[in-house]
Amino acid sequence: MATSSLALHNVSCFSAEHVNAGTPRIQSSRAAGVFLSVKSSQSVPLNSFCGLKSVGACTSTNLHLEGDSLALLQSPPGGVKDLERMFTPGQARAAAYKVAVLGAAGGIGQPLSLLIKMSPLVSDLHLYDIANVKGVVADLSHCNTPAKVAAFTGAGELAAALKDVDVVVIPAGVPRKPGMTRDDLFNINAGIVRTLIEAVADNCPNAMINIISNPVNSTVPIAAEVLKAKGVYDPSKLFGVTTLDVVRANTFVAEKKNLRLIDVDVPVIGGHAGITILPLLSKTRPTVDFTPEEIEELTVRIQNAGTEVVEAKAGAGSATLSMAYAAARFAESCMRALDGDPDVYECAYVQSEVTELPFFATRVKLGKKGLEAIVSGDLTGLTDYEQNALEALKSELKGSIEKGVSFASNGATVAV
Ligand SMILES: NC(=O)C1=CN([C@@H]2O[C@H](COP(=O)(O)OP(=O)(O)OC[C@H]3O[C@@H](n4cnc5c(N)ncnc54)[C@H](O)[C@@H]3O)[C@@H](O)[C@H]2O)C=CC1
Numbered sequence: 001m002a003t004s005s006l007a008l009h010n011v012s013c014f015s016a017e018h019v020n021a022g023t024p025r026i027q028s029s030r031a032a033g034v035f036l037s038v039k040s041s042q043s044v045p046l047n048s049f050c051g052l053k054s055v056g057a058c059t060s061t062n063l064h065l066e067g068d069s070l071a072l073l074q075s076p077p078g079g080v081k082d083l084e085r086m087f088t089p090g091q092a093r094a095a096a097y098k099v100a101v102l103g104a105a106g107g108i109g110q111p112l113s114l115l116i117k118m119s120p121l122v123s124d125l126h127l128y129d130i131a132n133v134k135g136v137v138a139d140l141s142h143c144n145t146p147a148k149v150a151a152f153t154g155a156g157e158l159a160a161a162l163k164d165v166d167v168v169v170i171p172a173g174v175p176r177k178p179g180m181t182r183d184d185l186f187n188i189n190a191g192i193v194r195t196l197i198e199a200v201a202d203n204c205p206n207a208m209i210n211i212i213s214n215p216v217n218s219t220v221p222i223a224a225e226v227l228k229a230k231g232v233y234d235p236s237k238l239f240g241v242t243t244l245d246v247v248r249a250n251t252f253v254a255e256k257k258n259l260r261l262i263d264v265d266v267p268v269i270g271g272h273a274g275i276t277i278l279p280l281l282s283k284t285r286p287t288v289d290f291t292p293e294e295i296e297e298l299t300v301r302i303q304n305a306g307t308e309v310v311e312a313k314a315g316a317g318s319a320t321l322s323m324a325y326a327a328a329r330f331a332e333s334c335m336r337a338l339d340g341d342p343d344v345y346e347c348a349y350v351q352s353e354v355t356e357l358p359f360f361a362t363r364v365k366l367g368k369k370g371l372e373a374i375v376s377g378d379l380t381g382l383t384d385y386e387q388n389a390l391e392a393l394k395s396e397l398k399g400s401i402e403k404g405v406s407f408a409s410n411g412a413t414v415a416v
């Protein structure tokens, strides 16, 4: 062991990626979790790498980063140098934030909870589901990472699960089967989200809310209406999680153009279903030239990537592992923003005025109070292809938003 490479000791670090996006220069958020290869031949003190360590446990001189080992992440433009800078002493954060996962025993909920448990920013992790959550907690609680995990089962324990939580992540609800659209999930998931958001409003009205449950294009407007009715709506705290679209766009573009995965950043705007998912390939960083055929092929693949997984799983559900990865990244970005990191940017589906639609996904800047700014510049200078696609998505997205708003206004309730 003393002479071998200590690959995959994890050092969870979630930091900013610098992205030149015209003027002003902006930065987009990096992904969740850094997996470092550490060569013991470089005199790494072994006790620095026993289990999860916050960033302060490492120094720039005792790390050797191997590019391939960072494949889970996007990288800062300075590559290894910037990564080393991130691991300098003094940047350690105390575990401070309470996170609740609602739907924690599900296909997304379980791996998502594991990834959140790995974050050094989390002090308490509350896992809520209508069933089977005790086993998940018993299992997860054996991991020697700082976050304390607790189980909450059924409606009677929902309030306790949410009390004073800082970030609520909601993957509760049914997933698609082949042949279904996300909108086909509306009848079941709309009621689930409404009931859960009512409890959020009552117990942690200041929390940052990350909604994963589909159809996101409708469940986020539902959540907004519920929060309004409770008198606690803060648009800067409500997010539809579209991070998976960005993760996929980055992956597919890197593969197609033979780029290092960790270098690629593609903003994805609009919503989270079919043609409402609009990758802005012209704004890919680093700058890349695409043929019209490549643009068409990549755009369609990114839009249909969820269906690709649904069909491959052949009735066993939809994307879970990649979604857990994407949601952990977004949740971590929320916590970094709460923690005062001034450079946290993510794409998310939020209340917005960048188009005539009341909700729209764009890059947003996250800060201590939630959404601090919308990066509206992404909508300027679009190619004709992107502009046409933007106009084409609006009527579908408008319909999904109105469907959510009208559901939330009609007053019916669903038991949890
Ligand atoms: N936003 C996105 O990019 C993505 C969204 N999704 C959506 O995430 C949702 C969950 O997907 P999976 O985890 O694969 O489904 P799953 O069926 O494996 O897990 C859902 C979990 O929610 C729980 N649940 C159901 N009703 C609940 C309630 N009232 N309160 C608390 N928990 C409840 C279930 O017991 C189950 O454990 C689906 O709606 C799916 O379409 C999936 C992938 C990507």
Ligand SMILES: O=C([O-])CC(=O)C(=O)O
Pocket (backbone or CB within 6 Å): 175, 176, 182, 214, 244, 305, 306, 307, 309, 310, 318, 319
């Ligand atoms: O496709 C689905 O049903 C799940 C989802 O939202 C995705 O994978 O993007």
